[in-house]
Amino acid sequence: MIAGSVTWQSLRAEALRRIRSRIWPPGAQIPHEADLAEEFGCARATVNRALRDLAEAGYLERRRKGGTRVALTPVRKATFEISIIRQDIEGRGQGYGYRLLADRLAPAPTEVRKALRLMDGSMSELRFVRALHLADDRPFCLESRWLNPAVAGPGLCFDAQSANEWLVRNIAFSGGDLGFYARAADRALAADLACDEGAALFAVDRTTFSDTTPITAVTLTYAPGYRLVTEM
Amino acid sequence: MIAGSVTWQSLRAEALRRIRSRIWPPGAQIPHEADLAEEFGCARATVNRALRDLAEAGYLERRRKGGTRVALTPVRKATFEISIIRQDIEGRGQGYGYRLLADRLAPAPTEVRKALRLMDGSMSELRFVRALHLADDRPFCLESRWLNPAVAGPGLCFDAQSANEWLVRNIAFSGGDLGFYARAADRALAADLACDEGAALFAVDRTTFSDTTPITAVTLTYAPGYRLVTEM
DNA sequence: TCGAAAATTAAGTATAGACATAATCTGCGA
DNA sequence: TCGCAGATTATGTCTATACTTAATTTTCGA
Numbered sequence: 199m200i201a202g203s204v205t206w207q208s209l210r211a212e213a214l215r216r217i218r219s220r221i222w223p224p225g226a227q228i229p230h231e232a233d234l235a236e237e238f239g240c241a242r243a244t245v246n247r248a249l250r251d252l253a254e255a256g257y258l259e260r261r262r263k264g265g266t267r268v269a270l271t272p273v274r275k276a277t278f279e280i281s282i283i284r285q286d287i288e289g290r291g292q293g294y295g296y297r298l299l300a301d302r303l304a305p306a307p308t309e310v311r312k313a314l315r316l317m318d319g320s321m322s323e324l325r326f327v328r329a330l331h332l333a334d335d336r337p338f339c340l341e342s343r344w345l346n347p348a349v350a351g352p353g354l355c356f357d358a359q360s361a362n363e364w365l366v367r368n369i370a371f372s373g374g375d376l377g378f379y380a381r382a383a384d385r386a387l388a389a390d391l392a393c394d395e396g397a398a399l400f401a402v403d404r405t406t407f408s409d410t411t412p413i414t415a416v417t418l419t420y421a422p423g424y425r426l427v428t429e430m
Numbered sequence: 431m432i433a434g435s436v437t438w439q440s441l442r443a444e445a446l447r448r449i450r451s452r453i454w455p456p457g458a459q460i461p462h463e464a465d466l467a468e469e470f471g472c473a474r475a476t477v478n479r480a481l482r483d484l485a486e487a488g489y490l491e492r493r494r495k496g497g498t499r500v501a502l503t504p505v506r507k508a509t510f511e512i513s514i515i516r517q518d519i520e521g522r523g524q525g526y527g528y529r530l531l532a533d534r535l536a537p538a539p540t541e542v543r544k545a546l547r548l549m550d551g552s553m554s555e556l557r558f559v560r561a562l563h564l565a566d567d568r569p570f571c572l573e574s575r576w577l578n579p580a581v582a583g584p585g586l587c588f589d590a591q592s593a594n595e596w597l598v599r600n601i602a603f604s605g606g607d608l609g610f611y612a613r614a615a616d617r618a619l620a621a622d623l624a625c626d627e628g629a630a631l632f633a634v635d636r637t638t639f640s641d642t643t644p645i646t647a648v649t650l651t652y653a654p655g656y657r658l659v660t661e662m
Numbered sequence: 663t664c665g666a667a668a669a670t671t672a673a674g675t676a677t678a679g680a681c682a683t684a685a686t687c688t689g690c691g692a
Numbered sequence: 693t694c695g696c697a698g699a700t701t702a703t704g705t706c707t708a709t710a711c712t713t714a715a716t717t718t719t720c721g722a
Contacts, residue, residue: 203676204676206675218602224599232702241678242678242703246703246705247675250704260702261703263685264686266703271517271599275511276509276510276608277507285503366503367456376659376661377657378658379657380632380633380654382628398614398631401612406662422612424612425609425610425611426610428607428608428609430605430607435706438706462671462672463673472706473709475675475706478674478675479706481673492673493714494714495673495717496716
């Protein structure tokens with residue numbers, strides 16, 4: 199039961215309590231919105247708001263006509279933010295530095311073309327940009343990027359502003375893929391990131407699209423010791 | 431303008447179009463809910479639903495009385511699911527195997543106690559579990575875990591079912607911290623994961639709580655080649 | 663001029679009622 | 693028995709209205 203006035207948050211909390219305490223066990227059907235509204239003495243819309251929120255969070259599964267049931271395996275979702283690297287560094291209280299290492303048109307490797315869904319042979323060459331982000335003058339992250347030249351034409355210069363920052367600020371992207379992995383530093387990476395050859399490095403591959411237009415495929419390789427952290 | 435009946439999704443789409451096309455530029459204040467409701471010929475609640483959704487997605491910032499403004503740096507959020515490792519492996523179409531390597535009470539290292547907020551000296555010993563998850567009989571992931579013995583007492587046996595699976599299925603956790611990083615395989619890791627010493631390994635640290643009760647702190651270290659993938 | 667109190671404002675939430683939509687279930691006919 | 697049409701049902705959504713809450717702005721007194 200809920201004391202006092204019923205808000206959708208209090209109703210959500212009570213529903214979560216019933217799920218956790220197994221009053222509503224995994225897989226079980228829970229009462230209809232109308233019944234719950236009556237039980238708690240509130241409008242159905244309020245119940246709907248609470249249950250919808252729990253469904254979004256993965257605790258419940260809802261289907262029209264089928265009713266609402268407790269998720270069998272509560273899939274916990276972790277979210278983290280894709281920010282501008284400069285802000286990431288400055289947020290740690292460190293000084294930001296940036297160095298452009300390469301910027302040229304070149305034929306992209308097959309796996310990059312595949313990730314960007316450019317297998318039809320269009321756009322034979324992509325713009326390749328390599329840049330280093332520094333924190334307190336020490337290498338922090340190496341950005342290795344393939345760009346759709348139709349989106350970031352040759353008039354655009356990445357000498358002062360990184361492609362990362364320009365893209366986040368100016369291109370509306372609608373979706374993409376993300377991959378996290380560990381890689382060993384080869385000779386070139388070790389030189390750029392000022393670490394030992396063979397060092398274990400954290401890396402992120404990211405492909406972005408705006409609608410169906412391929413925008414960019416980037417690999418961010420971080421200097422040793424980097425941790426990507428988030429809360430659940 | 432929106433053709434036909436106005437749903438909160440169509441309104442959301444139109445608002446997003448205005449943000450992307452810079453009709454509503456970054457940082458700018460957008461019209462009030464009441465004004466938009468009038469413009470689109472719908473109820474304010476419908477506008478609220480659409481704008482609230484865009485705010486949750488990071489496109490807008492809303493404050494009571496302050497109104498709604500377009501986010502200066504659209505923070506993109508990626509979400510991924512925390513699943514049972516067995517399901518992860520089976521989802522790849524591989525056969526799942528499991529081997530318990532260690533299970534004992536032991537004093538936990540300081541950093542583990544700190545992560546679990548056990549710095550007051552209570553619970554001098556925690557339950558330590560080490561287990562290997564195999565995919566098609568090859569090492570896939572090493573689970574190295576500290577457990578609150580009050581939650582997973584000695585009566586509970588992890589010979590057949592991994593602590594990972596038992597916890598996901600039986601413990602309601604409310605929150606925790608997550609960290610991703612790369613680490614080099616030391617001699618012990620190399621032996622367990624059947625890889626070369628010094629290999630770059632992807633690892634995840636996870637701390638979980640139920641309310642304020644510490645549940646577990648785990649490190650999952652994956653065999654070489656593992657990629658954590660998700661979509662945006 | 664300064665600062666606190668009061669007024670104002672825009673989002674947040676609750677409600678009753680209505681209709682839409684997708685599943686599911688029922689019953690009929692072949 | 694099978695399959696499809698139609699009835700049923702639970703969630704999804706929209707509306708109009710009212711009230712709440714947080715924050716800003718204005719006002720007014722010291």
